[in-house]
Amino acid sequence: MHGYDPAFEKAVAEFLGIYYLGLAALNAGAAYWLWQKLHKVRDAVVWLAVALGFVVLAAVSMGGAPWGLPHGLRELLNTIFTGNRGAVIFTLGSFALLVILFRFRRFFVRPRVAWTILNLSLLYLGLSMTSRPFWEIVAKPDNVPIVALAFLLGFFTWLATYKAVQNDERIKQGLPPLEKEDSEKVLVWPDLVYTELICMLALTAVLLFWAIFIKAPLEQPANRADTPNPSKAPWYFLGLQEMLVYYDPWMAGVVLPTFIILGLMAIPYIDFNKKGNGYYTIEERKFAYSMFQIGFLQLWVVLIILGTFLRGPNWNFFGPYEPWDAHKVLVLNNVNLSEYFWIDLMGMSVPEGILAREWLGIVLLIAYLFLLPPILAATIFRQFFIKMGFIRYMIMIQLLLWMLLLPIKMVLRWTINLKYIIAIPEWFFNF
Amino acid sequence: MGLGQTIRNSQLWKSIFRHPAPLDRRNRIVVMLTNFFLHLHPVSIKKQGIALSYTWCMGGVTFFLFLVETVTGVLLMFYYRPTTEWAYRDIQNLADVTSLGIMRELHRWGAHAMVITVWLHMYRVFLTGSYKPPREFNWVVGVILLVLTLLLSFTGYLLPWDQLAIWAITVGSNMARATPLLGHEGPGQQLLTLGGVDLITNMSDARYVLLGAREVANETLNRFYVLHCIAIPLAVATLLAIHFWRVRKDGGISGPL
Ligand code: HEM
Numbered sequence: 001m002h003g004y005d006p007a008f009e010k011a012v013a014e015f016l017g018i019y020y021l022g023l024a025a026l027n028a029g030a031a032y033w034l035w036q037k038l039h040k041v042r043d044a045v046v047w048l049a050v051a052l053g054f055v056v057l058a059a060v061s062m063g064g065a066p067w068g069l070p071h072g073l074r075e076l077l078n079t080i081f082t083g084n085r086g087a088v089i090f091t092l093g094s095f096a097l098l099v100i101l102f103r104f105r106r107f108f109v110r111p112r113v114a115w116t117i118l119n120l121s122l123l124y125l126g127l128s129m130t131s132r133p134f135w136e137i138v139a140k141p142d143n144v145p146i147v148a149l150a151f152l153l154g155f156f157t158w159l160a161t162y163k164a165v166q167n168d169e170r171i172k173q174g175l176p177p178l179e180k181e182d183s184e185k186v187l188v189w190p191d192l193v194y195t196e197l198i199c200m201l202a203l204t205a206v207l208l209f210w211a212i213f214i215k216a217p218l219e220q221p222a223n224r225a226d227t228p229n230p231s232k233a234p235w236y237f238l239g240l241q242e243m244l245v246y247y248d249p250w251m252a253g254v255v256l257p258t259f260i261i262l263g264l265m266a267i268p269y270i271d272f273n274k275k276g277n278g279y280y281t282i283e284e285r286k287f288a289y290s291m292f293q294i295g296f297l298q299l300w301v302v303l304i305i306l307g308t309f310l311r312g313p314n315w316n317f318f319g320p321y322e323p324w325d326a327h328k329v330l331v332l333n334n335v336n337l338s339e340y341f342w343i344d345l346m347g348m349s350v351p352e353g354i355l356a357r358e359w360l361g362i363v364l365l366i367a368y369l370f371l372l373p374p375i376l377a378a379t380i381f382r383q384f385f386i387k388m389g390f391i392r393y394m395i396m397i398q399l400l401l402w403m404l405l406l407p408i409k410m411v412l413r414w415t416i417n418l419k420y421i422i423a424i425p426e427w428f429f430n431f
Numbered sequence: 432m433g434l435g436q437t438i439r440n441s442q443l444w445k446s447i448f449r450h451p452a453p454l455d456r457r458n459r460i461v462v463m464l465t466n467f468f469l470h471l472h473p474v475s476i477k478k479q480g481i482a483l484s485y486t487w488c489m490g491g492v493t494f495f496l497f498l499v500e501t502v503t504g505v506l507l508m509f510y511y512r513p514t515t516e517w518a519y520r521d522i523q524n525l526a527d528v529t530s531l532g533i534m535r536e537l538h539r540w541g542a543h544a545m546v547i548t549v550w551l552h553m554y555r556v557f558l559t560g561s562y563k564p565p566r567e568f569n570w571v572v573g574v575i576l577l578v579l580t581l582l583l584s585f586t587g588y589l590l591p592w593d594q595l596a597i598w599a600i601t602v603g604s605n606m607a608r609a610t611p612l613l614g615h616e617g618p619g620q621q622l623l624t625l626g627g628v629d630l631i632t633n634m635s636d637a638r639y640v641l642l643g644a645r646e647v648a649n650e651t652l653n654r655f656y657v658l659h660c661i662a663i664p665l666a667v668a669t670l671l672a673i674h675f676w677r678v679r680k681d682g683g684i685s686g687p688l
Contacts, residue, residue: 142595145543149550156487156551160558163484180687182479188472189459192481199488200495207499207544211536218526221519222597224646233603234588236546236581241602250618253606264574267557268567277563278685285560292557428609428618 005132009064012130015139016066019129020058023122027051030115043112050119057126068130069321078319081310083330087317088414090310091407094302098293105282109162118154131321137309141217144210146235146308153301163280177279229313229326238307239300245315246409248430256402263399267292270396272387295403334419337361354424361422365431368405373397471675473683480684485559489552493580496545497667500583503538504660506531511590513656515649518592542584549580561685569677572670579667586659589652597647600655604647607638614638 028051035044060067068074081090101108108114125147128134138147167177220226233241243252267288276285310317312324341360342350351357377385377393385393412418422431438444439452453462463474479485510531511521526532553573556562562570589600608614614636643650678684 142543145540145547149547152547152551153554156554159484159487160555164558177687179479179482179485182482183477183686185475186478186481187456187459187463187475188481189453189462189469192472192476193469195481195483195488196491199491203492203495204499207537207541210540211533214536214540215526216536216539217595218519218522218591219594222515222592222594222647224597226594228594228598231598231602234585234599236584237603240606244606249606249609249616250611250614254610254614261574261578264577265571268562268564268570271563274563276560277688278559278561279687280559289558296554296557428616 008132008135012135013061013064013066016126016129017058017062019126020054020061023119023126024051024054024058027054027119047115066130067127069127074131074321078322080319081317082319082322083317084414086310086319087306088411090306090317091302091410095298095407098297102290102293105161106165109158109165111162114158114162121151121154128320133318133323134321141214142235143308144214146305149301150305153297157297160280161282164282167279167281168283171281171284177281179279230311230315232307232311235304235308238311239303242303242307242311243406246406246413248428250428251431256406259399259402263295263403266395266399270388270392270399272392291400291403299403299406332417334413334417336419336423337364337421338423340416340418354426358422358424361420361431365421369398369401372401471679473679476683477686479686486684487551487555489548489555493545493548493552494671496541496548497671499541500538500545501664503534503541504664506534507538508660513590513652515592515652518590518652522591522593538587542587545580546584549577553577559685563685566677566681566685569674569681572674572677576667576670576674579663579670583659583663583667586655586663589647589655590659592652600651601647604638604641607641608636610637 027047031044031047031051034040034047057067080086108117125138129138137143163178167179170177232238240252240257243256246252247256271285271288273285273288275281276288282289309320312318312322313326313328316328316330318324318328337360338350338357342348342357355362373394376397381393381397384396388396409418409421420430422429424430449465450461451458453459460474463469463472507525510525512518522535525535556570556573585600585603589596608616611618639645641651641654642648643654
């Protein structure tokens with residue numbers, strides 16, 4: 001793999017020294033706060049000890065030989081998260097994780113638990129940095145925001161869930177949500193105006209730090225003759241680029257983005273639930289909440305993280321510590337549904353006529369989009385259908401079905417190499 | 432009489448600020464009503480509406496970042512020429528020559544940050560159910576703002592005219608080629624013909640309109656520059672005015688009934 005490179009070792013050691021010192025300060029701050037404000041001396045001691053641990057890590061790093069993950073563990077993670085199987089494990093694994101977090105949210109929102117998880121993930125990030133392939137991706141200037149996004153989303157999801165759990169508990173006891181306690185009016189000057197001023201100053205400071213310490217990238221001048229591998233869209237569009245693997249460009253690049261935008265706009269007109277307006281709650285709007293989280297966290301953010309950190313040359317899937325080797329060849333033998341049906345199942349050759357060839361896929365798609373909604377309306381979505389009326393119900397169910405088609409297609413691709421459900425290249429129509 | 436007092440009593444000061452210093456309750460109300468910038472806000476507000484733990488201040492932060500981008504963007508425009516001949520060199524020189532070198536960093540990281548905060552703002556609005564009546568329409572305005580924010584960032588990505596730029600834009604705009612009906616490789620494009628002549632070719636399809644050429648080229652740079660510096664910011668500013676107006680008219684920041 002990579003030989004010894006003093007410049008790289010030095011950069012990592014310097015970065016990690018400061019990084020661990022920052023984490024130490026974070027924990028020391030938490031300890032101080034617990035001790036002074038909350039008078040929880042025992043907790044304060046624990047986090048102070050953690051802070052000292054980080055100081056040790058910082059000292060070791062500054063000494064020039066930062067600790068990294070054990071080689072065996074890295075190799076293990078690389079083997080788990082590589083190739084097509086890696087993509088399955090990553091996506092389904094992150095989904096399972098979200099489900100677990102949701103299911104046991106009352107446990108995970110406890111400040112002690114959440115703080116432990118935060119520390120562990122920051123520690124994991126630090127230990128991973130000594131791996132050169134990992135460092136080169138994560139420390140790339142344009143990728144820094146994605147790391148920030150992951151942690152910010154983690155924090156704000158925790159905050160919102162924490163408040164929702166509190167409110168749900170209160171509502172169960174017949175109390176109003178906590179936000180109600182604060183309905184007393186205050187003057188905007190000074191309360192709000194000063195808050196805004198402080199926010200602006202803090203943000204300016206963050207931006208200045210960021211701008212001073214990380215240079216904006218400028219690569220070689222544009223050159224049509226030299227296509228980089230991989231060629232990636234800007235990070236916020238990587239979810240769309242990921243969809244290109246499973247859909248034709250007209251779907252991934254045009255139709256589905258349109259659906260995403262229209263679907264987002266439609267949310268207020270679909271969600272007929274009057275409860276949960278103006279306070280954090282989960283219990284009172286479980287369905288809307290979980291559907292939004294699947295769309296936003298799983299199908300948007302997770303795909304961006306996957307696209308940035310785990311998609312390498314030729315859009316292959318690479319383990320987190322695996323060098324991006326442009327010559328890595330994955331045998332991809334994707335098969336259309338029609339071929340599965342005619343060749344493998346019927347033992348015949350694929351018929352000539354388009355309809356004769358593709359009828360199964362067409363029937364399946366029509367059934368999925370037009371037969372499933374009435375069946376659902378008569379069964380599990382009965383209450384929705386009655387309350388929403390025909391048009392609103394149909395719009396909601398179509399949006400949800402289209403959204404869920406993506407993970408369905410992903411899993412089918414990875415498990416049975418299914419390429420297209422309907423493949424009519426004659427009309428540029430592949431689905 | 433202290434210096435501050437003297438200044439505040441001067442004719443000049445009084446001609447600009449139409450109210451006494453907001454030191455007592457009455458004048459704190461007056462200042463909100465008479466100052467152009469402050470009158471965006473109401474005079475008083477529910478405590479819960481200004482709690483950071485409720486709004487995360489994310490809409491405000493996004494707006495502030497938009498202002499930062501405007502200021503740094505104007506400064507960058509002084510040094511930048513949107514032609515394939517100069518664009519790359521101008522960006523390069525910016526870091527080495529001008530004392531405002533950090534502007535490029537501020538502008539780029541500010542743009543990334545704005546994409547993140549606009550998502551977080553949407554996330555907050557969803558999680559508090561603040562899109563529910565009477566705020567449905569403001570959510571719709573918000574979604575358009577979100578799309579415009581992404582487009583702002585996307586069009587700006589091309590301007591340094593380096594490898595990162597043209598290939599990201601190439602990947603991002605290739606899909607337009609496949610627009611149904613309107614892309615020359617999209618389904619249904621063969622339906623649009625006039626007297627047997629194809630209307631949708633690689634010289635007339637959606638991608639051509641976007642790029643001004645068949646591939647990312649000089650015309651594209653110009654087109655994206657105009658979109659990035661003028662068209663989209665104006666649209667955003669207009670929609671922001673509506674967005675803020677509606678926050679007020681819909682009864683201020685949401686809260687439990
Ligand atoms: C350029 C982008 C945007 C800016 C600068 C912006 C700014 C703001 C500000 C300053 C507020 C006041 C409350 C707060 O700070 O949270 C607000 C409220 C609101 N925004 Fe945005 N916004 C943007 C995009 C969006 C998006 C993407 C959505 C939703 C999809 C949205 C929906 C709303 C709604 C519904 C409210 C009222 C919330 C309430 O009353 O609690 N906005 N916006």
